[in-house]
Amino acid sequence: MRATDTLIRLLAGLIFGLLAAASIAAEPVMLDMQLRLIPAKRMLEGSANLKLPAIANRRIAIDRRARLATLTVDGQPVRLRRWWRGDLEIRAIPDGASSVEMSWQLPLSPVPEEASHRDTLGDDRATAGSDGSFLPASARWYPGLQVGQDDGLQRWRVTIDVPAGQRAIVPGRLVEEAEASGYTRTVYRMDVPAAGIDLMVGPYVVLERAIKSVDGRTLKLRTLFHPRIADLAEGYLDALGAYFQRYEQWIGPYPYDDFSVVSSPTPTGFGMPSLTYLGVDVLRLPFIRGTSLGHEVLHNWWGNGVYPDIRQGNWSEGLTTFMADYTYALDEAPEKARVMRMGWLRDLSAIPPGKGLALNRFTARRHGISAAVGYGRAAMVFVMLRDRIGNAAFDRAIRRFWRQRRFQVASWADLQAAFEAEAGESLQAFLTPLLTARDLPTLALSHGDAGVMLHQSAPHHALRVPVVADPAAGKQTLMVGISGPEVRVEPPAGTRTLTLDPDFRVLRRLARNEAAPVLREINLAGVASLMVLGDERVEAAAEHLAERLLDRTPRRRSPEAPPGDGPLLVIGTATEVDAWLAAHGHPARPQAVSGRGDAQAWAGLTASDKPMLVVSGSNADALEAAARSLPHLGRYGWVVIEGGRSIDRGQGAAKPQVMSVPTAAPQAR
Ligand SMILES: [Zn+2]
CATH class of the missing domain: 2.60.40 (Immunoglobulin-like)
Structure with missing residues (x-):
């Protein structure tokens, strides 16, 4: 898992019903909204006009806390009928009706004080504050069309007023900006059918640069950064320019006219059509513009340009990982790409037989196993596919797929068809087991x-x-x-x-x-046991550390008990850890961490070959401090920590399977 992985808006499975029901090109929902958001008061006011597609089973939903001021269908006042999934729902839409008008107010939640990346990925509350407001579509802060159980695709025009000094953005093309009577007004249009609308507001400094697209259009690249990181903007625009050039040449024209990098006060990572929303602290990390930024840019082709049919497996993370993260590693050195492939295989190999996930069942990253599958396993399929059909056919297939499937839902089968057309051979026997098997062969x-x-x-x-x-x-x-x-x-x-x-x-x-084993394997092999070696203060630090390190609540195991046959997390003071290792016949702590720092962590194997993670500290405080950095160091085999910061880390060497061939063995003549 990358340190700053983002969640792209996965809509495909959700909109499938609508696509089947009606031609979206002929009858999109057109949503025209006027909004006013006052971050300091945490209040949103809006009015909206929806032009409805003529299909059955239409509903409009909005957050239950919304206070509706007016609501009409084709000009006639309407009442709300019932609650559904906790949202306010308008079901009384007569079949022939073609428009809904609504005005509403919505109180917003405060921005959480301290939130981890894991928390923010699953949070769908609309939050507001002077340092940044985020209203994700999933918070249903505006009236959205639903068809059956699914969200509808829509085009939109959104006009947003925010107090001067603040700046608002939603996905789409910026068509107007103006200052008047203490407010900044911006107007955005989304001209192609897209999923939900996420709204971001912050005290942004905006920098803009125009570039030419491969098909001759002007593309506007922007940064909307908090003043405290405004000095990073030029560097980000440089990097963006290079990514757009690379992917337009490789795949085809960028599907939108604008792209913005927007900073968030929380450690968020989201990718949306035409923008990415990344935490201020994430943007400060020097490696982000060389890795995650390109990954997010590429999602405008894969994910937000062609929509994965997630009911048949989300291929977009694998293809994006292959064409972004993996490609950057290859650019640097073949060895770096080899280490990346080895890492994917190592993570997948740590998943116990029978516990894997077939690629056609992956929807989105939820835990270690789904990440290993959806990113690494899927990316390996593209590595093998390119090895098999060659670079030229691979690249032609990518361009064909883009030409034919842009702004449509596509499945692995559609990808396969594009690759078969360009390779001139059936890939069925090759791809079917890769996509449908739960486990991997040895x-x-x-x-x-x-x-x-x-x-x-x-x-x-x-x-x-x-x-x-x-x-x-x-x-x-x-x-x-x-x-x-x-x-x-x-x-x-x-x-x-x-x-x-x-x-x-x-x-x-x-x-x-x-x-060689790495720290994060502990999360791939089932529910871990936690063994604590130390007094009550060590106990408390260990509980906290375990919570940060493990996807699932561990079973507790007393130091006197046998180590068991599952994955094991051992946390304790250095003396007790060393004594325990010796008493149970485990190898002593690795040379690389010996006598260094005030805390050390390393990966090994239990007696039953399950992942074992050992965290050793000179005292409870050192263990407590290690909880800050250790969760981000999962891809290493060993780590040395001093005062909560990692001062050295590394990984054991790979040991490929080598077999001696006896001279007596029959050999080719
Ligand atoms: Zn991604």
Whole structure:
């Protein structure tokens, strides 16, 4: 999981019913709203006019706290009929009616004082304050059309007045801005059918830069930053320019006319059509503009440009991870990309058999397992696909998919069709197990009377596995095709060793120790046990630390009890930790962390080969302080912490599966 992953607005499954019911191009909902938001008073006033599509089963919903001033359907006053999902719902829309007008007031919640990224991802309250207001569409702060159980797609024009000094933004194109009588008015239009409207307001300093798109339009890039980070704006605009150039050339024209990076007072990360909303502290991190920013820009093609049909699996995170994060790693060095692939496979391999998630069941990141699958496993499919069909066909397929599916819902099957059309071959046998299997196969080499064999456990995938042979003439990579339980390998004469997939290019369950363990694996292997080694103060610090580190509430295990057969989190003072490790036959703390810092953490394995995470501190305060940084260091194998900050960290080396080939083994002539 990346430190600043964002949640893109996933609408696809939700709008599917509407798409099936009516042609959205012919009859979009057109929503015209006038808003006034006073952050200091935490009050929103609005009036809206909705032009309704002529389809059955239409409803309008708004937050139950909204105070409706007026409500008419085709000019006739209407009353609210009933409550639904906690929202106010207007059901009395006669079949022939074509417009709804409404005006309302909505009190907003205060901005939470301290919220973690995990909290803000799931929070759908509309909040307001002078340092920043955020009204997510899911808070139903405006009257939204629903069809059946689903949200409707819509186009909109939104006019927003905020006090001078504040600045408002919603997804779409900025068409007007003006100052009058103490207010700043901005008007945005969304001209293509899009999902819910998120509204952001803050004391922003706006910087704008115009660039030319590949199809000759003018694109406006903007930063809306808090004054305290305004000096970062130029750097962000430079980075944005490069990303737009890259992705327009690679995929096709950017689907909107504007793109804004908007700062948030909370540690938020959201991607929406034409903008991304990132926490001030996130934007300050030096690596964000080199990684997460590009990922968010790319979501305007994958996610907010072509909508994943999440009922059949959300492919957009995998494709975005592949074309953003993975591509940037490749730009830097092939080794960096190899480490990324190894990390994906390691995380996936930590998921116990039977507990995995098929790619066609992934919807959105909710916990460690869904992240490992939706991002890493899906990105590996694209790695293998490109290895199989070549760069040129891959890139043509990407452009074809974009040309044909823009502003439509698309599934893995649609992606497959685009790749098959450009590769000129069926990919069915290759892709079906990759997309539908819950578990991953293991691969192993053996030799015996039958010669050298490559074995694959169930579920069997159709793979081309690189096996590196080392005859005297120099290393040679054999591509071994396998689609069942085993296949014979023919090493060249003089081969002494065979190494299985040393570059981690095949989606598979790694052998034990093939990749060195990392801290976050503890969250992938089921509910962990927590063992605390220390007094009551250590106990309290450990509870807090465990809460920050673990996705799920751990089982408590007393130090006297046997270590059990699940994942294990051990937290304690250095002396007690060392004594416990020795008493239970575990390896001593790694050299790299020994005698350094006031807290150390490292990953290992329990006696039953389950992930073990050890956190050792010189005292309770050191453990308490470690809780700040440790949750962000999950991708390392070991970490040294001093005063709550990580001063060194690293990862053990990969140990690919190597098999010696006895000279007696039959070899190719
Ligand atoms: Zn993403």
